[in-house]
Amino acid sequence: xxxxxSIEEFEELRERIKRSRRPDQQRITISDGTCCRAYGSLPxxxxxxEELQQRGLQDQVEVKATGCHGFCDIEPIVIxxxxxxxxxxxxxxxxxxxxxxxxxxxxxxxxxxxxxxxTGQRVTYEHEVPFYRKQRRELFQVSRWIDPTNIDxxxxxxxxxxxxxxxxxxxxEEVIEAVKKSGLRGRGGGGFPTGRKWASCRxxxxxxRYVICNxxxxxxxxxxxxxxxxxxxxxxxxxxxxxxxxxxxxxxxxYVRHEYPLAVHxxxxxxxxxxxxxxxxxxxxxxxFDFDIEIRxxxxxxxxxxxxxxxxxxxxxxxxxxxxxxxxxxxxxxxSPTVLNNVETWANAPLIINRGWEWFASIxxxxxxxxxxxxxxxxxxxTGLVEVPMGITLREIIxxxxxxxxxxxxxxxxxTGGPSGGCLPEGLLDLPVDxxxxxxxxxxxxxxxxxxxxxxxxxxxxxxxxxxFLREESCGKCVPCREGIERSLEILNRICDGEGTPxxxxxxxxxxxxxxxxxxxxxxxxxxxxxxxTLRYFRDEYEAHIFDKKCPAGVCRALIEYYIDPEACTGCGxxxxxxxxxxxxxxxxQPHTIDVELCIKCGACRDTCRxxxxxxx
Amino acid sequence: xxxxxxxxxxxxxxxxxxxxxxxxxxxxxxILQDIQDEVNCLPEDALRYVSCALGIPLSKVxxxxxxxxxxxxxxxxxxxxxxxxxxxxxxxxxxxxxxAVERNLGIRAGDxxxxxxxxLETVNCLGACALGPIVVIDGEYHGQMTSARAExxxxxxxxxxxx
Numbered sequence: 001x002x003x004x005x006s007i008e009e010f011e012e013l014r015e016r017i018k019r020s021r022r023p024d025q026q027r028i029t030i031s032d033g034t035c036c037r038a039y040g041s042l043p044x045x046x047x048x049x050e051e052l053q054q055r056g057l058q059d060q061v062e063v064k065a066t067g068c069h070g071f072c073d074i075e076p077i078v079i080x081x082x083x084x085x086x087x088x089x090x091x092x093x094x095x096x097x098x099x100x101x102x103x104x105x106x107x108x109x110x111x112x113x114x115x116x117x118x119t120g121q122r123v124t125y126e127h128e129v130p131f132y133r134k135q136r137r138e139l140f141q142v143s144r145w146i147d148p149t150n151i152d153x154x155x156x157x158x159x160x161x162x163x164x165x166x167x168x169x170x171x172x173e174e175v176i177e178a179v180k181k182s183g184l185r186g187r188g189g190g191g192f193p194t195g196r197k198w199a200s201c202r203x204x205x206x207x208x209r210y211v212i213c214n215x216x217x218x219x220x221x222x223x224x225x226x227x228x229x230x231x232x233x234x235x236x237x238x239x240x241x242x243x244x245x246x247x248x249x250x251x252x253x254x255y256v257r258h259e260y261p262l263a264v265h266x267x268x269x270x271x272x273x274x275x276x277x278x279x280x281x282x283x284x285x286x287x288x289f290d291f292d293i294e295i296r297x298x299x300x301x302x303x304x305x306x307x308x309x310x311x312x313x314x315x316x317x318x319x320x321x322x323x324x325x326x327x328x329x330x331x332x333x334x335x336s337p338t339v340l341n342n343v344e345t346w347a348n349a350p351l352i353i354n355r356g357w358e359w360f361a362s363i364x365x366x367x368x369x370x371x372x373x374x375x376x377x378x379x380x381x382x383t384g385l386v387e388v389p390m391g392i393t394l395r396e397i398i399x400x401x402x403x404x405x406x407x408x409x410x411x412x413x414x415x416t417g418g419p420s421g422g423c424l425p426e427g428l429l430d431l432p433v434d435x436x437x438x439x440x441x442x443x444x445x446x447x448x449x450x451x452x453x454x455x456x457x458x459x460x461x462x463x464x465x466x467x468x469f470l471r472e473e474s475c476g477k478c479v480p481c482r483e484g485i486e487r488s489l490e491i492l493n494r495i496c497d498g499e500g501t502p503x504x505x506x507x508x509x510x511x512x513x514x515x516x517x518x519x520x521x522x523x524x525x526x527x528x529x530x531x532x533x534t535l536r537y538f539r540d541e542y543e544a545h546i547f548d549k550k551c552p553a554g555v556c557r558a559l560i561e562y563y564i565d566p567e568a569c570t571g572c573g574x575x576x577x578x579x580x581x582x583x584x585x586x587x588x589x590q591p592h593t594i595d596v597e598l599c600i601k602c603g604a605c606r607d608t609c610r611x612x613x614x615x616x617x
Numbered sequence: 618x619x620x621x622x623x624x625x626x627x628x629x630x631x632x633x634x635x636x637x638x639x640x641x642x643x644x645x646x647x648i649l650q651d652i653q654d655e656v657n658c659l660p661e662d663a664l665r666y667v668s669c670a671l672g673i674p675l676s677k678v679x680x681x682x683x684x685x686x687x688x689x690x691x692x693x694x695x696x697x698x699x700x701x702x703x704x705x706x707x708x709x710x711x712x713x714x715x716x717a718v719e720r721n722l723g724i725r726a727g728d729x730x731x732x733x734x735x736x737l738e739t740v741n742c743l744g745a746c747a748l749g750p751i752v753v754i755d756g757e758y759h760g761q762m763t764s765a766r767a768e769x770x771x772x773x774x775x776x777x778x779x780x
Contacts, residue, residue: 035744072745072747223742223746299646299688301685302741319685378746383747451708453708457708475684580720603710604713608763
């Protein structure tokens with residue numbers, strides 16, 4: 001393709017691409033992100049391609065593999081257009097039926113339709129799916145329509161029009177003003193006003209500037225950024241080019257976590273294609289502005305999601321954070337003024353430029369504008385990536401979108417903000433999703449991980465889980481973090497082992513204060529949050545562990561006992577063999593028993609039992 | 618770790634990687650990643666070679682190789698098993714799954730068995746939370762794992778190897 005040299009030429013290219021596409025094109029769209037592939041989407045894509053080829057329909061029906069659509073629980077998702085019939089959990093064997101119904105135009109394959117959990121009725125079309133109804137998918141909706149490895153799809157939908165608008169009709173300062181007025185705050189967890197960050201960078205002295213995309217999404221349970229990187233990489237590139245234009249940078253980096261190979265792959269292709277068209281490189285669209293982007297992979301270190309550690313990693317060093325007396329917008333990468341923003345933050349920039357800051361500011365609350373993508377996971381009926389307007393309540397997300405708690409269990413808590421965040425109990429379900437509201441309640445927005453828990457989760461064990469995670473990931477440079485987390489973890493381990501003492505809780509609180517006040521970076525400073533928030537809302541569980549030597553949720557090994565309910569046990573003996581210690585015995589068809597002296601509480605018997613006869617006390 | 622004369626193929630492999638990155642010192646992490654992708658680990662000799670070639674002190678190269686979890690200084694087994702310990706999987710019982718795998722293979726997370734057949738690693742979220750707990754073997758995802766299903770899975774893998 002010849003490199004485009006002006007905005008007029010680019011718009012002509014867009015028109016050409018649009019004209020070459022039939023509005024009534026028959027198309028089969030398959031969700032094919034990393035999570036979709038984990039659920040078997042690749043064989044489905046292949047099966048469609050082969051079956052259509054066999055039937056001689058390959059020129060008539062388009063097969064489009066896209067990124068994740070967000071509704072992970074029912075992936076692989078297949079959508080048939082025109083019309084938008086949506087099929088769930090599709091397997092390769094289902095392909096001939098789907099094509100039959102599509103070509104004969106006689107309804108849908110009933111067994112593959114999604115069932116509305118509230119009504120029990122099947123829904124046929126994508127827009128009827130209740131999971132999507134309360135969402136506002138400004139960013140995510142695009143993924144459903146585009147092949148991330150084909151820039152034409154993005155352009156046909158209006159992609160890079162924000163860039164064209166910025167380059168042709170806005171001064172850099174006007175771009176910054178628009179982002180400022182929109183109220184966009186960083187989506188990586190910090191929530192810093194983006195416009196202000198860009199302005200600081202522009203105003204800082206120096207000739208060289210950098211823009212960086214932080215794609216080192218490390219919070220366990222959070223994969224929103226991956227969804228965007230894989231499914232719509234151009235939205236991020238476009239945002240970065242706009243940002244670079246605004247602050248005066250000519251080099252940009254996308255720092256992608258090591259564990260995201262498909263994201264690296266798709267972003268790489270997007271960069272290549274953008275260069276070919278002339279959207280990256282020298283004299284972009286004839287504007288005189290030069291800018292190019294490189295991908296760098298992370299090395300598997302959570303701490304490199306911290307901005308100063310990330311920059312050290314880009315410089316070829318270990319990811320040890322620096323105290324931020326001087327902000328990165330003044331001295332960042334290689335001591336030059338640098339803007340580092342999260343994936344989702346960058347992806348919002350083109351929307352703000354295209355639709356105007358007023359539109360963006362009209363969504364959300366006073367202090368938190370726009371939409372936010374969350375990964376709704378854990379003990380929830382509908383797992384997936386949900387995009388909602390700021391200000392929606394946790395209850396609406398968990399119950400109206402997520403469908404509530406499975407297996408008839410009771411909601412216990414929702415954790416947001418990853419290892420820096422906190423747990424919120426049932427009493428706070430009507431809290432609106434808002435940076436400041438969540439912080440006031442003892443948690444934080446974080447990058448978007450939202451883990452739902454039920455009565456079988458032990459909150460003390462959960463606090464321990466996060467501290468253990470941070471202990472592994474701490475860079476080890478500063479004493480408060482290195483020693484503080486280690487000692488806090490020791491205390492929690494003792495509590496979970498039944499060796500807690502009354503002095504432990506005040507000691508944990510003292511250590512928390514120390515970490516919050518003196519740790520060098522946000523990893524250490526926010527490390528106490530899971531402990532503090534669980535102490536705040538679930539103190540009774542700590543006290544049960546310490547004073548009664550009991551784990552009410554039935555999780556902490558040293559404090560529980562497995563037993564078999566003689567009323568429920570049928571004596572089938574299925575649990576006997578899986579027991580690694582041979583602790584289960586009994587006559588055939590007679591209730592079995594567990595020898596607690598031998599039992600190591602591995603749970604194999606409970607997993608195997610089909611009669612729900614194995615319990616924990 | 619044994620050191621000695623570097624196999625010619627290893628030298629060639631490293632030189633290719635260095636060329637691809639234009640011998641750029643700041644790309645050291647990417648260079649080490651590419652070497653590990655080719656050799657399946659970072660042997661000491663490779664670290665020494667890179668240190669010399671790029672003029673980076675060996676202590677620094679070792680510091681990088683041990684700081685970033687993506688790097689393995691020990692050779693890895695034929696099958697790499699990843700157990701996800703992300704929060705969603707944890708809440709669904711991933712610890713019990715990990716323990717079952719550890720018991721079955723006789724190794725702890727982070728280790729490789731002496732026959733170099735299995736390497737067991739944990740990962741802090743694969744982002745496939747809808748099917749958690751997840752175990753990945755050689756890139757293949759297995760969801761909704763329990764300790765019993767983990768045992769069955771390992772049995773199948775070992776049987777395939779034996780046949």
